[in-house]
Amino acid sequence: MEEKRKHRRIERSLMSWFRTVSFVMIGRCFSKWDMVTVRNLSAGGMLFSYDDAIAEGTLVNFKIIFPFSAHAIRCIGRIISNRRSRESSYSKISFIATQFEKIKKEDKNLINRVANELR
Secondary structure, X not given: OOOOOOOOOEOOOEEXXXXXXXXXXXXXXXXXXXXXXXXXXXXOEEEEEEOOOOOOXXXXXXXXXXXXXXXXXXXXXXXXXXXXXXXXXXXXXXXXXXXXXEOOHHHHHHHHHHHHHHO
8 A cells, every 4th residue: 555644654652752832932941841652753743642632733842752862853843633542431641643843854854764764
């Protein structure tokens, strides 16, 4: 079956940290970084799980770490959808999809390279 997505995905669990952009003000940050598990990642965005929903349209700062690299990808994404987990009727876990709004070209290239190596 032919891949219809613009960017190839990395279907591995990775760690990432995020905070909402609205709390970042001219060199000062008033919100803490929260750690999340990335479910899949591409040069265009990512899906991650979190213990609460985040409103669609929210801008978020990300720090994404590959286990084999000391380099952290820092980018800004926009929340495009939220979906509650169906794993348990008691689960509060949300799967949150984001689209990257601001990401360096070299970081996009790194994600694409890793995605191609893992296929």
